[in-house]
Amino acid sequence: MLLTVHNLSKHFEMHHLDRQILAFEDVSFTLDSGQFMVIGGSNGAGKSTLMRCIYRTYRATGGEAWFESRFGPVDLTRLADVDVALLRDYEMGFVTQFLRPRPRVSALELVAEPLIALGEYQDAAESAARAILDEFGLKEALWQAYPATFSGGEQQKVNLARALIRPVKLLLLDEPTASLDSAARQSLVDRLAALKSQGVALIGVFHHANDVEHLADQHLRLDRVQVYQNGATHAVVE
Amino acid sequence: MTASSSHPAVSLDAPRLIESPPLVVLSNVTKRYGRITAVDDVSLSVYPGEVLGIVGESGSGKSTVMRLLNLEETAESGEYQFDVPDLSGNNLFTLDRYARRKIGVHHIGIVYQNPHLGLRMNTTSSGNVAERLLMTGERGFDALRDAARASLAASEFPLARMDDLPRKLSGGMQQRVQLAKAIALKPRLLLLDEPTTGLDVSIQATVLDTLKRLQRTTHITTVLVSHDLGVIRTLADRVIVMRYGRVVESGLTDQVLEDPQDAYTQQLVFSKL
Numbered sequence: 001m002l003l004t005v006h007n008l009s010k011h012f013e014m015h016h017l018d019r020q021i022l023a024f025e026d027v028s029f030t031l032d033s034g035q036f037m038v039i040g041g042s043n044g045a046g047k048s049t050l051m052r053c054i055y056r057t058y059r060a061t062g063g064e065a066w067f068e069s070r071f072g073p074v075d076l077t078r079l080a081d082v083d084v085a086l087l088r089d090y091e092m093g094f095v096t097q098f099l100r101p102r103p104r105v106s107a108l109e110l111v112a113e114p115l116i117a118l119g120e121y122q123d124a125a126e127s128a129a130r131a132i133l134d135e136f137g138l139k140e141a142l143w144q145a146y147p148a149t150f151s152g153g154e155q156q157k158v159n160l161a162r163a164l165i166r167p168v169k170l171l172l173l174d175e176p177t178a179s180l181d182s183a184a185r186q187s188l189v190d191r192l193a194a195l196k197s198q199g200v201a202l203i204g205v206f207h208h209a210n211d212v213e214h215l216a217d218q219h220l221r222l223d224r225v226q227v228y229q230n231g232a233t234h235a236v237v238e
Numbered sequence: 239m240t241a242s243s244s245h246p247a248v249s250l251d252a253p254r255l256i257e258s259p260p261l262v263v264l265s266n267v268t269k270r271y272g273r274i275t276a277v278d279d280v281s282l283s284v285y286p287g288e289v290l291g292i293v294g295e296s297g298s299g300k301s302t303v304m305r306l307l308n309l310e311e312t313a314e315s316g317e318y319q320f321d322v323p324d325l326s327g328n329n330l331f332t333l334d335r336y337a338r339r340k341i342g343v344h345h346i347g348i349v350y351q352n353p354h355l356g357l358r359m360n361t362t363s364s365g366n367v368a369e370r371l372l373m374t375g376e377r378g379f380d381a382l383r384d385a386a387r388a389s390l391a392a393s394e395f396p397l398a399r400m401d402d403l404p405r406k407l408s409g410g411m412q413q414r415v416q417l418a419k420a421i422a423l424k425p426r427l428l429l430l431d432e433p434t435t436g437l438d439v440s441i442q443a444t445v446l447d448t449l450k451r452l453q454r455t456t457h458i459t460t461v462l463v464s465h466d467l468g469v470i471r472t473l474a475d476r477v478i479v480m481r482y483g484r485v486v487e488s489g490l491t492d493q494v495l496e497d498p499q500d501a502y503t504q505q506l507v508f509s510k511l
Contacts (some may be wrong), residue, residue, distance in 0.1 A: 015501035016508070056490060058497040060248060071255045079252035081476050081490050084286050087255070101470060102450075103443035117454050 001068065002201045003054070003170060008045070008063035008077070010053050018114075026063070029220055033169065033199045036192070036215045039207060041222035050222065051172040053077070054203070056084045067170065089118060095169040096177045099159035100147040106142045107133065113160045118166060132161040136187050146220040152179040158187060160170040162194075171195065173204035176200045177190040177211060185211055258286045259321055261426060261459045262307065267316030269302055275314070276302040278483035287457040291474030291491060293465060293506065296395070299483035300463045304431045307333075307461060309338040309346050320345065322426055343373050345418030351432035353412035356419065359405040363415045364390065366404065370422040393417040394448045410441035414448065421458070427477065430462045434469060446472055467510050471495060479503045 010023040024046035028100055031037050039047045052058040054065050065076040076084065086223055088094075102110065108129050115125035131145060136157040142150065145160050156179045164171075173192075177185045189211050196202060196215055206212055260283035277299045283292045292300045305311045306318065309330060318330040322345055330341065350356045357366050367386040367485040376382055392402050395414040404412050413433055420428060433449065434442040450473060453460060464470050470477055471491060478488040479500065487500040498504045 013495070013499065015504050016412075052496075057492045059493060059499065061491070062248065074255070075251075076250050077248050079255075080250050081488070081493075082253045082288070083255040084490060085475055102447070103440075104447050105450075108510070113454065178446070 001030045002033045002035075003019070003068070003203075004066040005029050005031075005054070005063075006064045006066070008050070008053060008065060009061050010058060011061050019075050024222055027220075027222070028063075029063070029218070031170075031201050031203065033201050034196055035217040036196055036202045036204075036212070037218045037220055038204060038209060038212060038216045039220045039222065040205075040209065045222040047073075047222055048174050050220075051094070051174055051203060054170075055088070055092060055172055056135075057094075065237055073222055080228060091169045093163055093166070093175045095160060095163040095171065095173045095176045097156075097178055098152075099147055099155040099162075101146065101150075101155065101158075103148065106144045107138065107147050107158045110147065110158060111165055114162060114166050115172075129161065133157070135191070136160050137181075137184050153184065154178055155182055157184055161186075164191060168200065170201045170203070171200065173206070175205050175207050178207040247261075253285075253360050256285060257465060260284055261286050261321050262461075263317075263319040263321075264303075264306070265317045265319070267313045267318070269311065269313045277306065279316075280480075280483070280485055281316075281394070282361075282478055282485065284459055284461055286459050287472050288301045288475045289453060289460040289462055291470040291477040292461065292480060293463065293467065294480035295506075298480040300480050301431060302483075303480070304348070304429055304461065304463055307427070308346055308429055309342045312338075313445060318425075324465060338470050343370070343489055344423060345426045346429065347423070347425040347427070348429040349413060349416045349420050349431065349433045351435050353409070353416055355456045356416040357412060360403060363395070363404055364405065365401040366415055372418050373377075374423060381503075387419070389418040389422040390415070392452065394444075394451075395421060409437050410443070411446055413437070413445050417448070417452075420455075421452070426459060428458045428460045430460060431465075432464055435464070435466065440468075444495045449473060465466065467495060467507065479506065489504045 006028050008027045009025045012021045012023065014021060027050060039050065049058060053060045054076060054120060060077040065078065066073050067076050069087055084117050111129035111133060114123040115128060116122060138154060138157040142154060147155050160176060177188060186209065192202060192212065193215055262284040264280060264282050267277055267280045268275065285487055292303060294300045306313055312331040320330055359440065364383065364386040367389050368382040372383050385396060387400065390397060393414045395411060395418055404415055434445050437445060446469060450466060462473055474491045475492045476489065477491050477493065478485050481502050487498065487503045488496060494503060495507055498507045
């Protein structure tokens with residue numbers, strides 16, 4: 001099994017409010033290579049938080065997340081920071097909802113950057129970047145421009161290209177299609193289908209859930225149930 | 239690393255996947271100035287090729303950590319290990335001044351916030367860089383000039399101005415000369431102490447861009463001090479947060495900035511515009 005999540009919990013300790021905010025509790029599931037899991041639930045149910053706990057942008061408060069890395073099984077909730085950084089370079093990817101543009105860095109350079117960081121030659125990395133920007137339909141006239149000036153949809157195409165340019169074993173997707181036009185959405189779905197057939201495991205939250213329904217092997221539904229003590233909320237898994 | 243009581247119940251394992259040992263290890267380092275404890279029992283590791291960010295308010299001890307790492311000063315207690323041949327196993331703080339200076343010249347480069355600390359303002363820019371090479375015994379004029387030019391080019395300095403005096407250059411260009419000097423001898427460790435603080439926003443962006451490109455192409459191990467969380471997010475892989483001379487939190491950059499655990503780090507992150 002590529003990923004085994006067991007009783008994962010997350011609450012946020014808000015020191016200035018002197019209280020804890022519960023995001024979800026006791027979430028368990030397993031996911032194998034080549035499987036696609038779609039996470040559903042209402043706003044604030046903890047969907048993004050769950051993925052961020054797996055990617056370690058958030059620190060889980062309890063539970064385990066065992067990942068079958070090329071070094072053997074590791075618990076992502078406890079793994080040392082430098083080891084997580086290593087896995088992020090080579091084995092895990094995260095597609096966010098928005099691009100974080102950097103001042104004076106062109107679209108092409110932003111997209112090629114992850115490959116160059118892994119030791120790829122500049123020319124090869126840029127040619128891979130051109131191919132994937134083309135795949136997601138970003139106009140060639142914009143490749144050398146700074147994405148800070150782009151529309152939301154154009155920025156998201158750059159974001160997708162940057163996130164998907166290097167191979168990973170586990171890909172997490174946080175509403176990647178929200179700002180895309182229908183052609184780009186279709187390109188993304190095609191790309192995800194190809195990754196799945198190559199054995200990549202995928203977990204995602206999708207604004208247009210119907211787009212990926214035919215690819216889904218399992219669904220995880222997070223919902224909030226009010227807990228009356230201390231005002232915190234509680235997530236349940238169906 | 240020091241953990242405050244507010245940290246999550248799940249504690250982290252020791253590193254075990256990463257193949258190389260850390261290049262730099264500070265263990266339980268304490269530095270006092272009279273009755274003031276500037277750095278209080280700080281431990282940190284920097285792994286080859288990574289950028290470690292240090293954040294904290296003025297007086298938190300972050301610049302003192304940089305001076306210790308640069309061997310400008312030694313600590314009252316604690317150890318400084320540097321993983322290069324002939325040095326491994328030694329506590330660098332116990333070496334004499336001459337030995338420390340030699341290590342500094344050969345293995346460590348630094349860019350200060352204040353260019354007056356890093357540059358001779360009345361020596362040409364190329365001369366400032368070449369001086370670093372002179373220290374290793376290089377005497378040939380052409381070799382010195384070629385090496386200075388290469389280093390200035392790597393720091394994206396306009397070569398047409400390489401013989402200008404630093405005092406005639408803009409703040410952004412002075413930082414590039416400092417950077418060229420810092421990397422001239424291809425050090426193992428690059429220290430950046432508020433490298434873009436005080437620069438105009440547009441110039442800050444280009445200097446950051448240069449630093450990012452340099453890091454990406456050379457994979458030079460870097461420690462970066464900044465109070466600007468945007469700079470930290472752009473450059474650092476991991477971050478430690480200091481307050482009152484102690485490390486209050488450490489983690490991956492996105493984790494510390496998006497899910498800060500410590501009360502002080504939350505205050506710092508939530509205050510960002």
